[in-house]
Amino acid sequence: MKIKILVLTIFYLIGSFNISYAANSEKVDQISKNLRCLICQGQSVYDSQSDFALSMKILIQNKIDEGKNDEQIYDFLKSKYGDWIVYDPEINKNTVLLWVLPLILFVFGGILIFRKISIK
Amino acid sequence: MVKNIKLIAVVFLVVLSFFILLKGLNKTNNYSPNLNSSNIDFNFKAKFLYSNEETTLYKLINDKDFSLINIWASWCLPCRDEHPYLLNLNSLGKLNIIGINYKDSEVNAKKFIKELGNPYSKIIVDPSGVNSIELGAYGVPETILINNKSKTILKKYIGPLDDKKLTELKMIIKNEN
Numbered sequence: 001m002k003i004k005i006l007v008l009t010i011f012y013l014i015g016s017f018n019i020s021y022a023a024n025s026e027k028v029d030q031i032s033k034n035l036r037c038l039i040c041q042g043q044s045v046y047d048s049q050s051d052f053a054l055s056m057k058i059l060i061q062n063k064i065d066e067g068k069n070d071e072q073i074y075d076f077l078k079s080k081y082g083d084w085i086v087y088d089p090e091i092n093k094n095t096v097l098l099w100v101l102p103l104i105l106f107v108f109g110g111i112l113i114f115r116k117i118s119i120k
Numbered sequence: 121m122v123k124n125i126k127l128i129a130v131v132f133l134v135v136l137s138f139f140i141l142l143k144g145l146n147k148t149n150n151y152s153p154n155l156n157s158s159n160i161d162f163n164f165k166a167k168f169l170y171s172n173e174e175t176t177l178y179k180l181i182n183d184k185d186f187s188l189i190n191i192w193a194s195w196c197l198p199c200r201d202e203h204p205y206l207l208n209l210n211s212l213g214k215l216n217i218i219g220i221n222y223k224d225s226e227v228n229a230k231k232f233i234k235e236l237g238n239p240y241s242k243i244i245v246d247p248s249g250v251n252s253i254e255l256g257a258y259g260v261p262e263t264i265l266i267n268n269k270s271k272t273i274l275k276k277y278i279g280p281l282d283d284k285k286l287t288e289l290k291m292i293i294k295n296e297n
Contacts (some may be wrong), residue, residue: 039258051223052259055249062250080256108129115122 028060031073034087044087160266160273164254169221169229169243177218180242184216186274186293187266190240191252193224194232196260202280203236209286210239214293216268219243222252222260265289267296 032046037053045053063073077085089095162178181187190206192199210217219240221229226245233243246252255264258278263285265275274292277285 051249052253055223055253058248059250059253080253112126112129119122 025057025061027064028057031060031070032057034074035077036085036087038081038085160256160264160271161254162271164251166220166244166246166251169219169226169245175242175244177244180216180218180244181266181268181271182216182241183268185214185268185296187216187218187268188289189218189220189255189264189266191220191222191246191255191257191260191262193222193260194228195224196222198280199261200232200236202261202263202282203239205281205286206239207237209289212290212293216241220252220255221245223247223249265292 029046032053033044035045035056037043037045037048037050037056039052040048040050043053045056047053060073063076068076074086083089083092083095089098091099160177162181163176165174165176167174177189188206188209192203206217209215217240219242221243223246229243229245233240244251252259252262257264261280263277263281264273266272267274274296275289281289
């Protein structure tokens with residue numbers, strides 16, 4: 001019985017430690033999920049354990065501590081690494097095709113379907 | 121008529137995607153931001169390797185025409201290979217070479233310098249890697265050539281220096297003068 005209580009206490013302690021840890025860096029997690037890890041492409045900064053990503057997470061935490069908001073942190077990183085670092089690129093003259101092309105294809109496909117139906 | 125439009129559309133799309141993919145083949149996978157957009161914040165704080173004083177990058181840029189910021193670490197093997205190139209560049213006397221010691225232990229860093237020589241005028245430490253991100257760096261080794269007067273980045277090399285990059289660096293310094 002004593003062992004049972006001991007084991008349960010340990011599990012409880014581990015659990016509570018994890019929760020407090022997660023609460024601390026929740027904001028960092030949220031931001032780093034939107035950032036591309038530049039040296040390990042295909043992973044987000046959040047997923048990666050590379051030196052670059054680890055430093056990036058510390059930097060994000062520092063910026064949060066300084067009182068910067070999400071937008072300011074993204075802007076800061078974009079000014080250093082370019083639009084490529086964010087998974088959600090904003091619309092500018094370089095990315096306009098990226099945003100408009102699906103819309104054009106959608107409309108084009110719609111027209112094709114519409115014509116097919118009206119012919120029948 | 122409808123069939124024709126469909127055919128033309130399909131051919132157009134295939135040709136378009138072919139050329140987009142063809143263009144992508146020739147592009148390098150290493151993405152690097154263009155130099156104009158990456159502005160350096162010269163005001164970040166860092167400590168020296170050989171003393172506990174705090175400094176800013178701004179203070180380290182001296183009256184020479186150019187500064188070469190080199191990010192290195194003792195655990196980084198390519199850094200060992202590029203070290204002779206830095207010593208060579210330092211012997212030109214035209215460059216102020218600033219070392220940033222990236223995520224390293226103090227003892228190992230000092231051993232590295234003692235063993236291979238010191239091309240740096242000043243070495244600052246970056247134990248968490250945050251300062252390197254402020255510089256827009258990816259990791260070690262990385263080298264950034266700065267015009268001291270205009271405070272602009274002239275050239276940035278990701279990866280170790282080699283013969284080709286050394287000649288290029290010398291050319292840039294010569295032409296800018």
